[in-house]
Amino acid sequence: MSGDHGERDSQVNSGSRANDAHKHKDKHKEHRRKEHKKDKEREKAKHSNSEHREHSEKKHRDKEKERLKHSDGSVDRHREKPKEKDKEKRREEKVKSFHVEGKPKKEKENGHAREMWNSLSPPDIKSEPEEDNGLYPSPKHNKTLKRERDEEEFEYKPKKIKTENGKKAKKRKQEYEDEEEEEEDIKPKKKTKDKKSGADGKKAKETEEKWKWWEEERSTDGSKWKFLEHKGPVLAPPYEPLPGHVRFFYDGKLLRLSAPAEEVATFFAKMLDHEYTTKDMFRKNFYKDWRKEMTSEEKSKITDINKCNFTEMSEYFKAQSEARKQMSKDEKLKIKEENERILQEYGFCVMDNHKERIGNFRIEPPGLFRGRGDHPKMGMLKRRIRPEDIIINCSKDSKHPKPPQGMRWKEVRHDNKVTWLVSWTENIQGSIKYIMLNPSSRIKGEKDWQKYETARRLKKCVDRLRAQYREDWKSKEMRVRQRAVALYFIDKLALRAGNEKEEGETADTVGCCSLRVEHIKLYPKMDDQEYVVEFDFLGKDSIRYYNKMPVEKRVFKNLQLFLENKQPEDDLFDRLNTSILNKHLQELMDGLTAKVFRTYNASITLQQQLKELTSPDESIPAKILSYNRANRAVAILCNHQRAAPKTFEKSMQNLQTKIDEKQKQLSATRKQLKGAKTEHKASHDDRSKKMVEVKRKAVQRIEEQLMKLQMQATDREENKQIALGTSKLNYLDPRISVAWVKKWDVPIEKIYNKTQREKFAWAIDMAEEDYEF
DNA sequence: ACGTCCACTTAGCAATTAGCAT
DNA sequence: ATGCTAATTGCTAAGTGGACGT
Numbered sequence A: 001m002s003g004d005h006g007e008r009d010s011q012v013n014s015g016s017r018a019n020d021a022h023k024h025k026d027k028h029k030e031h032r033r034k035e036h037k038k039d040k041e042r043e044k045a046k047h048s049n050s051e052h053r054e055h056s057e058k059k060h061r062d063k064e065k066e067r068l069k070h071s072d073g074s075v076d077r078h079r080e081k082p083k084e085k086d087k088e089k090r091r092e093e094k095v096k097s098f099h100v101e102g103k104p105k106k107e108k109e110n111g112h113a114r115e116m117w118n119s120l121s122p123p124d125i126k127s128e129p130e131e132d133n134g135l136y137p138s139p140k141h142n143k144t145l146k147r148e149r150d151e152e153e154f155e156y157k158p159k160k161i162k163t164e165n166g167k168k169a170k171k172r173k174q175e176y177e178d179e180e181e182e183e184e185d186i187k188p189k190k191k192t193k194d195k196k197s198g199a200d201g202k203k204a205k206e207t208e209e210k211w212k213w214w215e216e217e218r219s220t221d222g223s224k225w226k227f228l229e230h231k232g233p234v235l236a237p238p239y240e241p242l243p244g245h246v247r248f249f250y251d252g253k254l255l256r257l258s259a260p261a262e263e264v265a266t267f268f269a270k271m272l273d274h275e276y277t278t279k280d281m282f283r284k285n286f287y288k289d290w291r292k293e294m295t296s297e298e299k300s301k302i303t304d305i306n307k308c309n310f311t312e313m314s315e316y317f318k319a320q321s322e323a324r325k326q327m328s329k330d331e332k333l334k335i336k337e338e339n340e341r342i343l344q345e346y347g348f349c350v351m352d353n354h355k356e357r358i359g360n361f362r363i364e365p366p367g368l369f370r371g372r373g374d375h376p377k378m379g380m381l382k383r384r385i386r387p388e389d390i391i392i393n394c395s396k397d398s399k400h401p402k403p404p405q406g407m408r409w410k411e412v413r414h415d416n417k418v419t420w421l422v423s424w425t426e427n428i429q430g431s432i433k434y435i436m437l438n439p440s441s442r443i444k445g446e447k448d449w450q451k452y453e454t455a456r457r458l459k460k461c462v463d464r465l466r467a468q469y470r471e472d473w474k475s476k477e478m479r480v481r482q483r484a485v486a487l488y489f490i491d492k493l494a495l496r497a498g499n500e501k502e503e504g505e506t507a508d509t510v511g512c513c514s515l516r517v518e519h520i521k522l523y524p525k526m527d528d529q530e531y532v533v534e535f536d537f538l539g540k541d542s543i544r545y546y547n548k549m550p551v552e553k554r555v556f557k558n559l560q561l562f563l564e565n566k567q568p569e570d571d572l573f574d575r576l577n578t579s580i581l582n583k584h585l586q587e588l589m590d591g592l593t594a595k596v597f598r599t600y601n602a603s604i605t606l607q608q609q610l611k612e613l614t615s616p617d618e619s620i621p622a623k624i625l626s627y628n629r630a631n632r633a634v635a636i637l638c639n640h641q642r643a644a645p646k647t648f649e650k651s652m653q654n655l656q657t658k659i660d661e662k663q664k665q666l667s668a669t670r671k672q673l674k675g676a677k678t679e680h681k682a683s684h685d686d687r688s689k690k691m692v693e694v695k696r697k698a699v700q701r702i703e704e705q706l707m708k709l710q711m712q713a714t715d716r717e718e719n720k721q722i723a724l725g726t727s728k729l730n731y732l733d734p735r736i737s738v739a740w741v742k743k744w745d746v747p748i749e750k751i752y753n754k755t756q757r758e759k760f761a762w763a764i765d766m767a768e769e770d771y772e773f
Numbered sequence B: 001a002c003g004t005c006c007a008c009t010t011a012g013c014a015a016t017t018a019g020c021a022t
Numbered sequence C: 001a002t003g004c005t006a007a008t009t010g011c012t013a014a015g016t017g018g019a020c021g022t
Helices: A007-012 A020-046 A048-067 A087-102 A109-120 A125-132 A166-180 A201-209 A259-270 A280-293 A296-301 A311-326 A329-346 A442-472 A478-493 A553-563 A578-588 A594-613 A620-637 A648-683 A686-718 A725-730 A734-744 A754-759 A761-766
Strands: A348-351 A354-357 A391-393 A411-413 A422-425 A432-435 A520-526 A529-538 A544-550
Touching (some): A354 A442, A442 A578, A442 A594, A520 A553, A578 A594
Parallel strands (some): A391 A411
Antiparallel strands (some): A348 A354
């Protein structure tokens, strides 16, 4: 059956070179189809009970949702279902949920923003341009990129002095020409260097504080650093056996566990009140791995996880954490100091003469793997990492970190083509984990900056690209049409690329290229709209993406074509994958890949929304609300969701109470003002005049406070299930925000907290109020 | 023209801490 | 000081995409 649609593409006349991409895919498909069948059967068997439970759970959720007005469902989050992987079930549930929530009334912020987006984006190519131009009235144009050129030589390790140089500047400029061609401001700007000494790393402290790496030159030879020295990772503390009074019971009888078995048992015990310890898959995986740690005696005694009683352990840990909270202040202080000491010792490294903060310097401790969504490996034991599992990366001529007494590292290497300091292989997926630098570091910052420059280059040619993919919708080749439609989705809906994943190894989630037939529905007509496509699938982290969007007729027709003769579990784009797509993109623009569209669309949307929403004379809090709304539009576009905070309702209520009180206070004060006025009229003396002034001021102040509270309430309400952080941190060119802040005199702290300010120091330093993305 | 490995970015939630009201 | 909530930081899973070997 895998061959069955190979021929189909002859329809569009491409037949022959049925590239192997799709052969490969068919293999997957076949597998999936089998699974599908199996699931179906299984499903039939159990149908009644479990299905039922889910069903009502879901219903409940839907109701809740409806009540909250997020009825268009786009924000709805949809975590995996409990049961064992059961695709069929998932499918059915979706259908149901569609009926329930599909119909919605008017949407709230959410749908709203999406709609707005839908209407402003690509479809009409025409409309694009203005986006590009007119944004900021008086672009003085340029500055923004000032920094780059100029630079001094970077002296690495030893203290040499940098050679200054015009030539350098020249080089750099040309190198990045593409990226930032427009402005010329080539002339070297001030350079702040802190050349300083490499030698005494000490002094680095203050000087480094403000190192402006963005005013220095980037290296061009592909090396990521010249010198790197660090202290290695902090290992997980060894296991401490439980005190004797904490008991474990098996089948009602006391059982003393060996230390290794006990340790794994405690991992489970610590999660006892978490929902996933009730999931079959979790328990099964845990049990299987646990047995591997047992002595043979334990193995023979413990044969059924359901007879295990971990409650004393669980209670013990709860008590421990309670005790920790109750510790006296100086005990706490002591711990804090100790942590600080560790941070100072292990939390920094020296890279090319600068002391830089490390992101994660602790090795992940052992525990039970918690995958997200319906993960087939949930509950497996994540094993303890020992020095002999660890690879150290540092300069040959640095002081190498030393392994603990009597142990050795797996390897010490000196690879300056990579940025990591430490790595190890994790046992669940076999993937490699790394210790790398903090986002405020030069090495991360440069890359981040570069990412936005690439997105800005896309901005310059996006019209051309859009015109091209629209043209490609008419191609004779199936493969080209698929590519063009997929690209349209990526551009318009900000979908992720969608690499293929190994089946059965991870939760079943998809992105654009890996969408399956079952993930979309076509409606030639829906309400007053034509050619509506409904998307419903689980994306990264098993977050549900649900959206309905009218598309152009040609796209719609193409989708119908792609769907012909396919099963629900077949790939929608059977002749496409991310590598093909990216290869194509690369040809259209240097450095272009699918993810650049997300960055570009996110940033341009922010800029555009800020422009639209900010009114010059609103107060600062109102401006902040506008900013958050612009940010929110982006988060919605990118489908960044969060679980509504547990305490949401309550905190909302508290806020409302405050507002009510403030309102009362306001009317009371107003009354007083009136009284004062009357009195002043009568007496005309200074005293009463003063009183009027005082009251007038008070009224004003209270009004402001009230407004501020109201803004806060609105903001919070609108933000209930939207996470702003992800887009702010990863998709929005920080220079847009910085420019906005400068333009409207909003304190930067209102937009970026300390960590964020550190990460975006480069942008804060270089963007002026006229910066244009 | 893969498939596999590797490096690095992006992601949501949990734990911790800060900040406020009492 | 205490106790709460809100904000921040930490953690690590889950993506993307390039390089490389076959």
